[in-house]
Amino acid sequence: xxxxxxxxxxxxxxxxxxxxxxxxxxxxxxxxxxxxxxxxxxxxxxxxxxxxxxxxxxxxxxxxxxxxxxxxxxxxxxxxxxxxxxxxxxxxxxxxxxxxxxxxxxxxxxxxxxxxxxxxxxxxxxxxxxxxxxxxxxxxxxxxxxxxxxxxxxxxxxxxxxxxxxxxxxxxxxxxxxxxxxxxxxxxxxxxxxxxxxxxxxxxxxxxxxxxxxxxxxxxxxxxxxxxxxxxxxxxxxxxxxxxxxxxxxxxxxxxxxxxxxxxxxxxxxxxxxxxxxxxxxxxxxxxxxxxxxxxxxxxxxxxxxxxxxxxxxxxxxxxxxxxxxxxxxxxxxxxxxxxxxxxxxxxxxxxxxxxxxxxxxxxxxxxxxxxxxxxxxxxxxxxxxxxxxxxxxxxxxxxxxxxxxxxxxxxxxxxxxxxx
Amino acid sequence: xxxxxxxxxxxxxxxxxxxxxxxxxxxxxxxxxxxxxxxxxxxxxxxxxxxxxxxxxxxxxxxxxxxxxxxxxxxxxxxxxxxxxxxxxxxxxxxxxxxxxxxxxxxxxxxxxxxxxxxxxxxxxxxxxxxxxxxxxxxxxxxxxxxxxxxxxxxxxxxxxxxxxxxxxxxxxxxxxxxxxxxxxxxxxxxxxxxxxxxxxxxxxxxxxxxxxxxxxxxxxxxxxxxxxxxxxxxxxxxxxxxxxxxxxxxxxxxxxxxxxxxxxxxxxxxxxxxxxxxxxxxxxxxxxxxxxxxxxxxxxxxxxxxxxxxxxxxxxxxxxxxxxxxxxxxxxxxxxxxxxxxxxxxxxxxxxxxxxxxxxxxxxxxxxxxxxxxxxxxxxxxxxxxxxxxxxxxxxxxxxxxxxxxxxxxxxxxxxxxxx
Numbered sequence: 001x002x003x004x005x006x007x008x009x010x011x012x013x014x015x016x017x018x019x020x021x022x023x024x025x026x027x028x029x030x031x032x033x034x035x036x037x038x039x040x041x042x043x044x045x046x047x048x049x050x051x052x053x054x055x056x057x058x059x060x061x062x063x064x065x066x067x068x069x070x071x072x073x074x075x076x077x078x079x080x081x082x083x084x085x086x087x088x089x090x091x092x093x094x095x096x097x098x099x100x101x102x103x104x105x106x107x108x109x110x111x112x113x114x115x116x117x118x119x120x121x122x123x124x125x126x127x128x129x130x131x132x133x134x135x136x137x138x139x140x141x142x143x144x145x146x147x148x149x150x151x152x153x154x155x156x157x158x159x160x161x162x163x164x165x166x167x168x169x170x171x172x173x174x175x176x177x178x179x180x181x182x183x184x185x186x187x188x189x190x191x192x193x194x195x196x197x198x199x200x201x202x203x204x205x206x207x208x209x210x211x212x213x214x215x216x217x218x219x220x221x222x223x224x225x226x227x228x229x230x231x232x233x234x235x236x237x238x239x240x241x242x243x244x245x246x247x248x249x250x251x252x253x254x255x256x257x258x259x260x261x262x263x264x265x266x267x268x269x270x271x272x273x274x275x276x277x278x279x280x281x282x283x284x285x286x287x288x289x290x291x292x293x294x295x296x297x298x299x300x301x302x303x304x305x306x307x308x309x310x311x312x313x314x315x316x317x318x319x320x321x322x323x324x325x326x327x328x329x330x331x332x333x334x335x336x337x338x339x340x341x342x343x344x345x346x347x348x349x350x351x352x353x354x355x356x357x358x359x360x361x362x363x364x365x366x367x368x369x370x371x372x373x374x375x376x377x378x379x380x381x382x383x384x385x386x387x388x389x390x391x392x393x394x395x396x397x398x399x400x401x402x403x404x405x406x407x408x409x410x411x412x413x414x415x416x417x418x419x420x421x
Numbered sequence: 422x423x424x425x426x427x428x429x430x431x432x433x434x435x436x437x438x439x440x441x442x443x444x445x446x447x448x449x450x451x452x453x454x455x456x457x458x459x460x461x462x463x464x465x466x467x468x469x470x471x472x473x474x475x476x477x478x479x480x481x482x483x484x485x486x487x488x489x490x491x492x493x494x495x496x497x498x499x500x501x502x503x504x505x506x507x508x509x510x511x512x513x514x515x516x517x518x519x520x521x522x523x524x525x526x527x528x529x530x531x532x533x534x535x536x537x538x539x540x541x542x543x544x545x546x547x548x549x550x551x552x553x554x555x556x557x558x559x560x561x562x563x564x565x566x567x568x569x570x571x572x573x574x575x576x577x578x579x580x581x582x583x584x585x586x587x588x589x590x591x592x593x594x595x596x597x598x599x600x601x602x603x604x605x606x607x608x609x610x611x612x613x614x615x616x617x618x619x620x621x622x623x624x625x626x627x628x629x630x631x632x633x634x635x636x637x638x639x640x641x642x643x644x645x646x647x648x649x650x651x652x653x654x655x656x657x658x659x660x661x662x663x664x665x666x667x668x669x670x671x672x673x674x675x676x677x678x679x680x681x682x683x684x685x686x687x688x689x690x691x692x693x694x695x696x697x698x699x700x701x702x703x704x705x706x707x708x709x710x711x712x713x714x715x716x717x718x719x720x721x722x723x724x725x726x727x728x729x730x731x732x733x734x735x736x737x738x739x740x741x742x743x744x745x746x747x748x749x750x751x752x753x754x755x756x757x758x759x760x761x762x763x764x765x766x767x768x769x770x771x772x773x774x775x776x777x778x779x780x781x782x783x784x785x786x787x788x789x790x791x792x793x794x795x796x797x798x799x800x801x802x803x804x805x806x807x808x809x810x811x812x813x814x815x816x817x818x819x820x821x822x823x824x825x826x827x828x829x830x831x832x833x834x835x836x837x838x839x840x841x842x
């Protein structure tokens with residue numbers, strides 16, 4: 001017996017048949033004795049349909065009305081899933097963000113959750129009801145409908161789990177967990193049984209787009225055990241124990257805090273990002289405020305910056321390099337050329353044929369030699385490292401895009417990720 | 422300057438282009454200085470799409486969840502229309518039934534409005550905002566979403582007009598008003614400038630399905646001037662005066678209480694119903710309670726009864742006749758045959774090839790000879806009258822279905838309806 005919050009994304013509820021499958025799955029958890037709160041997204045395709053409707057009226061539709069429009073997508077799903085549950089004799093009630101009072105600030109289209117009223121849900125749970133909540137939406141203090149932005153349903157699920165002090169928050173998706181790296185690149189990639197919140201944040205932001213970063217942050221902040229698992233596998237009852245598998249199927253990947261049970265790998269996974277481009281402004285006069293002079297105009301043009309590298313200066317000038325999304329390369333280069341002229345820098349050079357590969361693991365904190373092992377493995381394959389950047393639990397290198405697959409496979413093997421610890 | 426509630430049905434907001442047209446129309450009223458509250462239905466086709474989704478899950482979907490589902494249809498429209506208005510620089514805000522607090526009872530799928538909170542709307546109107554309200558929906562005292570049933574958007578509009586003491590409630594539709602009869606049957610049929618609530622009720626229930634009966638009742642009860650007009654004509658400003666037309670277009674039909682200005686026609690219109698069937702139980706022992714013995718079982722089988730006729734009895738038995746919708750004929754006949762056996766009646770006979778034609782007019786109250794004029798006109802064309810039923814402001818006859826068009830045309834001409842009084 002446990003209280004579990006389960007979130008099903010748009011693909012998992014994309015058709016009436018799939019909604020019926022979700023209802024069946026919930027039924028099994030109820031039979032097992034678990035209390036269930038379900039969070040659902042809009043049926044796949046529905047949000048895009050609504051977005052197109054809005055844009056056919058106004059390219060920049062008013063933010064408040066955009067939320068009124070988009071929030072209908074999830075409302076359709078909660079109603080259909082509740083019908084499917086009730087049809088099975090599983091007592092269920094749907095709630096919109098307004099009804100369950102997911103209070104947010106008033107930042108339409110990307111609101112942040114402030115609080116959740118748990119009283120109504122407790123009453124329903126005490127009556128043995130499954131609660132079906134519309135993800136991605138809330139209500140501000142004035143009663144306006146708000147949305148949390150794309151992918152916000154994960155955040156809704158985690159917030160509900162935190163408010164209800166649920167035993168686990170399960171995010172159902174079309175993959176069965178978090179892998180050591182992308183199995184399409186490394187067939188030997190292995191599903192992780194556990195991963196820490198910090199590692200998951202580094203993996204997510206680096207391209208393993210299984211979970212929304214905000215939801216992971218939220219779960220970490222409120223210590224909500226978060227599990228990623230497949231909505232196509234047989235249900236595995238998390239409440240029984242924390243073992244990796246049970247008779248029915250996979251238990252996905254549990255995202256939690258580091259503990260003694262945690263597998264003691266040095267490195268948990270290899271993340272990578274194909275869509276990088278780098279830009280360097282050469283021979284910048286090295287004086288205070290130069291970094292801001294360079295990055296300010298880039299930020300103003302709404303280009304997001306990823307890595308930033310500035311080495312020590314020689315002869316009073318320095319070289320300043322950063323990476324951006326490949327789509328923003330041309331625009332960023334134009335902005336940077338103007339900046340270069342203003343600063344009296346020598347030249348702007350760039351390359352949009354690069355990729356970033358990162359090794360991630362809390363284990364590297366207490367182990368020396370991880371970086372050198374990484375660089376050695378790459379060198380042995382003749383892969384030239386263009387840039388290096390590190391954090392507490394991550395080392396990233398930028399290499400020519402032709403080395404992406406080779407680099408990831410090399411590192412996956414060098415750190416023995418294909419074998420369970 | 423006036424406060425006008427305008428309701429646009431599903432056809433009027435059926436596409437993005439039509440929503441833009443509605444926004445243009447509202448803009449003209451704003452330029453004219455009117456305060457506008459708009460009520461909209463779901464885009465045409467949308468409600469059917471949602472109904473199909475529900476039924477693909479459950480033939481009898483749970484009532485509460487059905488309302489959660491269907492209410493999204495109108496929510497989409499309010500958002501899109503508000504976007505279109507704001508794009509034009511016309512300040513607008515959308516509200517769901519929950520947000521504007523259209524309090525209803527808890528009878529899901531056919532809830533009744535109990536009260537409306539006008540404070541929020543007053544504040545918006547004072548700020549010069551157009552208010553866009555989702556029709557057809559409300560909220561019960563527990564915060565559950567309710568719907569008023571199909572066509573309920575008319576009722577929403579009238580209820581809002583009553584709560585706000587609006588100068589007029591305008592129902593935009595695909596016809597430009599209420600006609601003396603169906604122009605497809607009588608090409609000379611004429612649009613009525615005015616009609617009383619009572620007459621409209623008789624016309625509506627008899628098949629002139631321009632307005633929902635409940636909305637007309639509601640408007641009558643709260644004395645809300647109700648105007649039916651076309652969403653495809655140029656706007657005519659009701660607030661300026663009550664004249665029939667202005668330079669821009671038609672002013673539709675005003676439904677109001679009888680007053681001195683009212684055109685003094687004896688008959689306002691000819692209504693008819695093609696889908697009638699009649700059933701007679703012959704030789705029923707004439708004793709108290711026999712009507713209930715007959716109609717009780719019919720009602721229990723959910724067959725709605727229209728006309729009921731029982732003549733004086735001869736020889737201790739009587740003949741009892743009633744009409745039903747043609748679709749219910751077979752079922753009603755089966756039920757009636759059982760009843761007949763139980764009562765010891767002689768025989769059940771019926772006919773599902775009949776139609777009902779009615780003349781309607783408040784003028785007939787004070788004028789004798791209307792009925793005889795009607796019967797004479799029909800007789801001169803050789804139309805045999807099968808049944809007759811009368812009310813205060815209506816006389817209905819049942820005739821063989823082959824006489825429908827001839828009968829309607831004959832009466833339309835006999836009472837001079839093609840000419841304006």
